[in-house]
Amino acid sequence: MNEKILELLEAKKYSEIGALLKDMNPADAAVMLEELPEQKMPIVFRLLSKELAADTFAYMDGDAQEILVRGFSDKELDEVMEQLFLDDTVDMLEEMPANVVKRVLRHVDADTRKMINQVLNYPKDSAGSIMTMEYVDLKRSMTVEQAFERIRATGVEKETIYTCYVTDSRRKLEGIVTVKDLLLSPKSEVIRNIMETNVKFVSTHTDQELVARELSKYDFLAIPVVDAEERLVGIVTVDDALDVIQEEATEDIEKMAAITPTDRPYMKTSVFETWKKRIPWLLFLMISATFTSGIISSFEDALAASVILTSFIPMLMDTGGNAGSQSSTTVIRGLSLGEIRYGDVLKIVTKESFVSLMCGATLAVANFAKLMLIDRVSLLVAAVVCLTLVVVVLVSNIVGCTLPVLAKRVGFDPAVMASPLITTIVDAVALIIYFNIAKLLLGI
Amino acid sequence: MNEKILELLEAKKYSEIGALLKDMNPADAAVMLEELPEQKMPIVFRLLSKELAADTFAYMDGDAQEILVRGFSDKELDEVMEQLFLDDTVDMLEEMPANVVKRVLRHVDADTRKMINQVLNYPKDSAGSIMTMEYVDLKRSMTVEQAFERIRATGVEKETIYTCYVTDSRRKLEGIVTVKDLLLSPKSEVIRNIMETNVKFVSTHTDQELVARELSKYDFLAIPVVDAEERLVGIVTVDDALDVIQEEATEDIEKMAAITPTDRPYMKTSVFETWKKRIPWLLFLMISATFTSGIISSFEDALAASVILTSFIPMLMDTGGNAGSQSSTTVIRGLSLGEIRYGDVLKIVTKESFVSLMCGATLAVANFAKLMLIDRVSLLVAAVVCLTLVVVVLVSNIVGCTLPVLAKRVGFDPAVMASPLITTIVDAVALIIYFNIAKLLLGI
CATH class of the missing domain: 3.10.580.10 (CBS-domain)
Incomplete structure (x- = not known):
């Protein structure tokens, strides 16, 4: 489609482009326009019929809208603004620089301007900020x-x-x-x-x-x-509700992976922006993880006495992290869908305790078999590893399920308490449990 | 609300309950009924007006619907079935045991039965299985x-x-x-x-x-x-589309935390079911993680020569895992929203390389400062740790962003390639990189 339009554009066959666009759905037309080279896009936009142009404009993303508005004559701006629904206008203005906003506001009538300003004043992500005033x-x-x-x-x-x-x-x-x-x-x-x-x-x-x-x-x-x-x-x-649900799910997923959320699609975010969204969490988690170094150093003697113990550290840490992220994810999603409330916290901890004991036992049995039959370590070392496994999984699940609920209770976003943070906490806890069990059973 | 109803029920003041329920929204009535004790629920349901009863029934979950249907007289079943929309009927039947399905199908007219059977035959999660045939x-x-x-x-x-x-x-x-x-x-x-x-x-x-x-x-x-x-x-x-978007987001989030997805809300899943959903992944990931033991064992001599190296293992593994899960999560969500396509893979890898080099460099600088000023390790050890950090973050990001795209390409669900699996892969890679850099720089 786009190649054909660019060809026709090259050949200056404008009326043929117009005919091609005539029956397009505005949502499709918006995608097509966004994919055109920046300097061609306004030309093709002008070939849309007046009504289709306004509808298409509403479906375009902020960057494309800005390019168009900057190039619009006053008359063109008037025409598009007149056709646009109020909530689409507000959506557009929220992403534009102040000088463009001013210019747009000069081109709407006084009533509309008043309504726009009112909506723009509601807090971000509130009902007021996404509502429209155009109802019967x-x-x-x-x-x-x-x-x-x-x-x-x-x-x-x-x-x-x-x-x-x-x-x-x-x-x-x-x-x-x-x-x-x-x-x-x-x-x-x-x-x-x-x-x-x-x-x-x-x-x-x-x-x-x-x-x-x-x-x-x-x-x-x-x-x-x-x-x-x-x-x-x-x-x-309801169409705005659909968008909100998509957005909020993306936001939750990003937070759960320790990324500062953004409204912009991945392919349109610059390298610098992406770095900015990820580095705070990476830094924070890295610094938290350095505490594990301290724990290991303080057990240096025990490790020197039984070097084989070192080799199980990653497996124990990973399994604890996995178990913790399973329970935290389940609880975070439940909170965000409104299925779980603060009052349920005792029920959740009880359930997670049983689940984690069953999981821990299963894993311990599997690991014990492997340690004795394949790795052929001593019975005592195998006992240390498997006992640690059970305790670590239990503790991880309980930490994983309580932290999000507590976060919500004190007004934080529970999604932040997801795998990466849980993993860091669980890692430290796992090491302490491991070394203490080792000291106890191996007498080192 | 529920306490009041139970009180009135105890006192056999049925007409007062009826008055209380008269103006309830069916979605609210459904929630209220589900929270009543199992043996009281059908009694209160019968106090709803005929029209409200059918609407409320449509909003109730499978378990509650089954309890009601089992207790319905033939006449009551007729009345509810007559009022129910086709897609709600199908939703209900999909969750019921065969004998209940048979009984329900006996109570609808031949045309409806034909339509229901048709919809039941479409594959799960297809448009056919969620559509309704009731349109103008x-x-x-x-x-x-x-x-x-x-x-x-x-x-x-x-x-x-x-x-x-x-x-x-x-x-x-x-x-x-x-x-x-x-x-x-x-x-x-x-x-x-x-x-x-x-x-x-x-x-x-x-x-x-x-x-x-x-x-x-x-x-x-x-x-x-x-x-x-x-x-x-x-x-x-559109109301079904809203449900689908919620469901699919939950499914993605669960898969990304290595949980086998389910349609049932957390609070209604039994301990055994929860265990069944989590243990396969925990086992698989634990067994994969045991390979790291092998890696550590094979570098035992290097570790014995420089015991301090052990203490940085958790931090390096965690940071790699965090970086990998940031990039994999971003890409998985982009794929699932249709923002990223297979053809974008080169662009993504380029971008992730730049982002990860910037992230890695930032982390290395911070860590170097800490190692020299606080931990006071030797310059060479600090160099080993920081160089490893940069390489690990780079590799983790590239693994994290390519695996989901490749999974999608060969027909797997990209969500499965999320943090836990990436973490396990990245851990092994991180250790190999770490020990090799250590050997090279420290000459051990």
């Missing part, structure tokens, strides 16, 4: 026919028309009514009688992850957002 | 008014009415039209003129993850599913 509002005294008239009159500019919000004169949310309800009711029916009054809503400061979870739990197409006075100020639509 | 279909020759009549006549039983599908006499998908389009068009307009003909669809065998990604990419409320002859057989709705 109805009054309880309207008939179904009047409701349809209102939808027809204002619907074009609304992000979703399928759930309508019934508010009183002070904008307090009284109920919701879906287009399905309206279609299935007689035209003369009054909204008051068909609206659902048990409305689920979130507040402007609710975390976006929780908003997405509510939408998903109740299978809604949109959820209303209210301010501190319970007045309706906007809605969050 | 229109003909291209209909007017807007006729379309609304059809929606009113059939809409109650359809999962979504907001996107309608235009099919020809052989059920081939010709276009889609939204209720918004219909509402904003004159009543006499013909569907042919307002339908969108550039329709995005998936096939019955498309993986559910890809289906969810398409829905999210195009911001659809539903996506049509076609069979091999391009005939429309069903739709996947």
Whole structure:
């Protein structure tokens, strides 16, 4: 596709490009444009029909949008801004430098500017920051026919028309009514009688992850957002919830691998940015790991007496780390999906203790067989290694499952307590257990 | 809430419970019922109004549904089955033992039974297995008014009415039209003129993850599913896509922590099941890790000559593992979101090389300072440790970023190539690098 467009562009066959683009889906057109060379992209963008251009613009990433906006004439900027939904405009502005933001804000009408500023002022990742103010509002005294008239009159500019919000004169949310309800009711029916009054809503400061979870739990197409006075100020639509869930999962996964999260896709992050995201954790974990050197040094005599003990250190540390990351990962994901609460901590520790004793025993048996039959070490050394294994797995699992819960309790993100940090803690603990058991059993 | 209900139940105040439940949201009612003691739950379920009962049933988990179905009279089963959407029925049947499935299938009409069997036959996690067949279909020759009549006549039983599908006499998908389009068009307009003909669809065998990604990419409320002859057989709705995205993220996270994934939430998995999900990987990784013992043993002489070298083993192994898991995690997530493709492998390796050299250098400088100023080791030992650090981080990052891409290429799940496996590989590599650099620089 892109080669063909570049060829046609070379040959200046603009109308053929236009014909090619005419029936494209805006999401596809956005991907295609982003993959074009930077100086060709604005040319091809101008060949899109007016409506497709605005829709496509909304789907493009921040970098591409910035290139386009910088090149837009005032008239072009007006046209795109007019078509854009409010939440897409805000998304775009959040990623742009201040001078571009100023220029864009000059090109929207006063009402829109006020709304944009309001949304931009909500904390990052709150319901207020991802909501749109473009919804259909109805009054309880309207008939179904009047409701349809209102939808027809204002619907074009609304992000979703399928759930309508019934508010009183002070904008307090009284109920919701879906287009399905309206279609299935007689035209003369009054909204008051068909609206659902048990409305689920979130507040402007609710975390976006929780908003997405509510939408998903109740299978809604949109959820209303209210301010501190319970007045309706906007809605969050399901397509944004989908994005939030993807983003939050990526963020969790990155944190769990000791990476500072970012919104930018990997292929678009520079080497320097990637370094910046990874080095703090690497440094911190490396420095923490140097404590293990101290532990080993302090047991130097024991190690010198039985050199073979050294060779099992990596296996014991790795297994402890693996067991710890299994339990911490399970608990972190459970917390982030809302399946696990602080009150469950005792139940979790009990369960993890049993699981880890079973795991530890299985591993010890397998290792004992290998040590005696293949490595042919002495019975006492095998006993030291296998006993350590059981204790290390038990301790690792308990550390792994409690730390995330405690982190959440004191307001930290549990995802930070994942494998790398657990591994570092578990390593130190494993060494201490190992050497003490060795001293005890081998008498060194 | 639950305490109050149990109290009222004790006092046999059934009508008060009914009043309490009347306005509950079905998703909330489902959670409440699941938390009741097993023998009380069916009693409270029977106090729900008929419509709320069916909706609530759809939101409950497999275990609770099974308890209810086993206790249902034939009449109750009929009532619930009649109200349930097809995809919810299939979800339920997938988790039930064969004898319950048989009984349920006896209680639905022949058409529904045929459809259920069809959906049950699609491969797990395919579009076919999560789709519903309850959609509104229109003909291209209909007017807007006729379309609304059809929606009113059939809409109650359809999962979504907001996107309608235009099919020809052989059920081939010709276009889609939204209720918004219909509402904003004159009543006499013909569907042919307002339908969108550039329709995005998936096939019955498309993986559910890809289906969810398409829905999210195009911001659809539903996506049509076609069979091999391009005939429309069903739709996947956005609420199911939300569930799929959550599920798939959990699955990825579990695999990345070396846990065999499961659909069941943590708090409902038994100790034995949890053990079964974790022990294969623990065993496999432990056995892989025992190779490191061999490596250490073979360098025993070098270690005996310079005992201090032992104390840096854990730090070097940990740092390698952390660096490797950072790059593997980034790449795995990129692959799973479709941001990274096989063709990018060279670009990725180049980038990771630069990032890891920068990270390695930073860590080496920090460590060198610590070794010289705090630990006061000899310059040569410090050089060995820091040089090893740079090489290990470089190798770890390259291993970490290539293995997931290669795994995907040969058809494995890249998530399996995450931290634990990478750590084990990197540990062995780190030791070999360390001892060889030590031999070279220290001449031992």
